[in-house]
Amino acid sequence: MSTFLFAVVSGILFGVFFSLMAIGLNFAFGVMKIVNLAHGDFVMLGAFGAYYALSTFGINPFETMIMEIVVFLVVGVALYYGIIPRLLRSDDPEMLSLILFFGISQVIEALATLAFGTNPVTLPTNALGQLSFQLFGQAFESSWVISFLVSVVAIGLLYVYLYKTKMGIATRAIMANRDEAAASGIDVNRISAIAFGIALVLAAIAGTLTPFMLGGIYPSVGVNLTITSFSIIVIGSLGNPIGTVVGGLVYGLSLLLMQTYLSSWANMVPYVLLILILLIKPSGLLGKGARNA
Amino acid sequence: MQSRFRKGTLWAAAALSGSMFLAGCGTTTSAPASGPAKTKSPAAEISIGTLYASTGSFATSSMPEYQGLQFWINQVNAAGGTYVKAAGKKEKIRLVSYNDQSSAQTATSLYNQLITVNHVNMLVADFGSVLTSVAVPIAQEHKQLLFDQSGTGTTFFTPNNPYIVLTSLPTSALWPTSLANYLISQHYKNVAIVYCENDFDQSQDQTLTRLLAKAGITPTYNNAVPTSTSSYTVILHNMAATHPQAVIELGYPNNDISFMQALQASGSTFPTTFTIFPGQLPSLFEKNFGMKGLNNMFTYPAPPLFTVQGVNYGMSIAQFEQAFKKQTGSSPNFLNVAGYNTGLILQKTLATATSLSQKSMRQAVTGFSGSITTLDGKFQINNQGAQIGETLPVGQFTVSNGKLKVNFMS
Structure with missing residues (x-):
């Protein structure tokens, strides 16, 4: 019974983390109808960011997370304006997005291999706290519980953004029908750019937590x-x-x-x-x- | 709207399938390290074909092994070539190599390419059982002798296949002998084993459980996990629930790293905890877990962690360490040794084979089997081509005066 309970509670903790990891990919698809095949590579970059910040400069993963939120938001917005409007003007943006982001994925992996090498790296799990949490008589790693909480907060903030803010409502309008949203005066490009930035931010947050949840990271894990x-x-x-x-x-x-x-x-x-x-x-x-x- | 979802889903599914396929085929355009040979057995040089994985889960092990082989080729060519008995003179070595990106699917087509397009004189497998497993039937079909560097899975060696020789590690069936002896000597009754689903680890598990069973020990936990497993926490929790005296994890370096991370995170300790690769790649594991993380860990130590005595062919480990560092700028690990050792076996084969036919080379290997000892140990194969001369002791890492040391248990 204890084994079953441990698996169920662990499954919920991991499940919410996996939700965070995937939600950026889905958000970008929902808004722009593009499939970002480089999504896992952005998660991987977030993970390596946490690794290098801690191992080289001793920066706590939470501080790294905040820095990555800013960096990935900027990168996401820039990437959107650089490629996506052109993509969306094509006859078949979904298909072209697959090819384009597959290429971006390969480039990121190749550059990451050059930068970080091929060996897997890990972070000490106590970097997110040393306490273990007791539930149903079972001890769960603090890094799992903290990753779960961070994931809940991040997903909750996305929910608040989508349902409680003007920009979020505009985002949902674009998700429902991009042309109609544009016709009703919504700045579709600006809202989509921010949405793409948010998608990468979610990937970065998941990436910062990935070494604690999924073990060793390496460039091709994306x-x-x-x-x-x-x-x-x-x-x-x-x-x-x-x-x-x-x-x-x-x-x-x-x-x-x-x-x-x-x-x-x-x-x-x-x-x-x-x-x-x-x-x-x-x-x-x-x-x-x-x-x- | 639903059709939109369906279309998106299908596109994305197609994309992921496509990306997997393209990732697998990514190296087919890669140029070989030197131009591909167009004719068999060129008079002035010997072509050696091999694969390496510069990316993916086997890169950690494949690249150092490949570097070891390259080191041997550089040494030979700098000396004007290696003696080829069939030609009656020294010939230089030309390496034809492709990047399989750790993909067995890609490796399959590249092994074929090395045999049927490049017509290499000698075929060398990539690291480990997963990437070697696809080479075995291809080499057998084409009657090309496969110099298997470190694919130790027992299923590769069968009585009806003379076209394989294991060079740098004993067959997996022999690896756990010392480990089983140690566990039995400790009078352990509760042993928990987790192993990866591949020829290398499965055959070790089979041997280990068989030897333990002979001593009346039935593992309290003995389960397989996929080789791509990266999270061991739940598995470790389930193993710990059986209150084991010894926890054995059989995997590849990435598995060992993930397992040790889970072990460190759980805070669990057991009288004996064993993983394979810290003994072969100690610096990689020390970088990830520090000396403290390796302290008390059991493993199979391999050269250069110990020195083979009575070397009568090639460099000693001390000479190799010095020369390798001079050439590459870095200290060698076991997989560098394994790659270099493969080169030595190729060299001895060329020096003794009366022709460059694959059968003649296989006969030559059988002829010098048991008579040479390299820095990797005694080279001896059985009649199926499996390496049986080398042994892998069990050792335990300890930290003494700020240095990592290995205590040999067998």
């Missing part, structure tokens, strides 16, 4: 992170950021329960869930209803 993120958003609902939370929880719980009871099959979880969802409910668990809510 592809795996993109696949995981993609699976989660399809499970939840493609284009619906809030559905990602559901997708993340389903994924986290499934993965951790599989690791506990059928460990050799654990890594098949994302693919099996992906196939099942595509066969049974292609619009994802929250699908259309939640999107329009």
Whole structure:
């Protein structure tokens, strides 16, 4: 029983973290209808940022996170204005975005390999605190609980942004129909640029936490992170950021329960869930209803 | 709206499949380290074909092994070449190499390319069992002798396949002998094992559990995980729940690092905790966990952590360390040794084979098997090509006077 409880609680902690990791990818797709195949690489860069800040300058991961929020927001906005308006003017922006961001992913991975080498690196898990948390008689690492809390706050702030601010409402209008939003006077490019910046910020925050949740990081880990993120958003609902939370929880719980009871099959979880969802409910668990809510 | 979702989903699925495919094929345009050979057995040089992984999960191990092989080639060519008995003179070595990016799928096509397009004289496998596993059937099909550097999976060596020789490590079936002996000597009853699903680790697990069973020990936990596993915390928690006296993790370097990170985070301690690669790549593990993190950890120490006595072929470990540092600027690790050792086996093969046919080279290897000892140990193969001359002791890291030391347990 204790093993089951540990797996369930760990699954929830991991699930919320996975939601954070994937939500930026879904947010960018929801607003711009582009698939950022370099999303996992931005997560990887966030992780290496945390590693180098701590190992070289002794900077706490939380301070690094704040710096990365600023840097990734600027990079995201610049990247948007540099490439995305042109992409959206093309006949098939979704397809072209795949090719473009695949290229960006390869460039980031190659540059990261040159900069950081190929060896995996880790951060001491006590960098996020040394206390362990007790729940149901089980001890959970402080880094997991802190990553969970940071993820909840970040996802909550995204929710507040989308539903409680004028810019968020404008963002949702663009998500519903870009042309109609533009016709109603919304500065579609400005709002989309900020949305893309926020998507990268979410990736950076997840990246800062990644070494504590997923172990060693290395430049080519980005592809795996993109696949995981993609699976989660399809499970939840493609284009619906809030559905990602559901997708993340389903994924986290499934993965951790599989690791506990059928460990050799654990890594098949994302693919099996992906196939099942595509066969049974292609619009994802929250699908259309939640999107329009 | 739903059709929009469906379209997006399908696009993204196609994209990820495409990206996986393209990532796998990314190296097909890479130029070889030197131009590809167009004819077999050029008179003035010997072509050696190999793969390396400069990115991906095996880069950590593949690149140092490749550097070791390159070091040997540089040494040989600087000396005017190596003696080739079939030609009756010294010939230089030309390396034809491609980057498989740690992808077995990419490696499959590149091994084929080395044999059928580049027509290399000698074929050398990339690091480890995963990237070697695809080379074994290809080499056998083309009747090309595969010099397997470190793919130690027992399934590679079968009576009907004469086209494989393991050069730089004993077959996986032999690795855990010393570990099992140590565990039995400690009278442990509760042993927990986690291993990765690949030939290298699976065959070790099979041997270890078989030897323990002979001593009446049944592991309280013995489960496989995918080789790509990066988070071991829940697995470690489940192992700890069985109150083991020894926790054994069998994986590749990335697995060992993730496992040790989880161990450090959990604060759990066990009388014996064993992982494979700290003994082969101590500096990598020390960089990640410090001496404190390695203190008391059990492992398989390998040269240069110990010195092989009675070396009668090639450099001694001290000479190698000095020359390697001079050439590359960095201190060698075991995988550098393994790559260099492969070069020595190629060199001895060329010096004794009466022709450059693959069968003749295989006969030559059988002929000098058991008679040479390199800095890596005694080179001896069985009739299936598996290396059985080398042994891997069990050692325990300790910190003494601010230095990391290894105490040998067997």
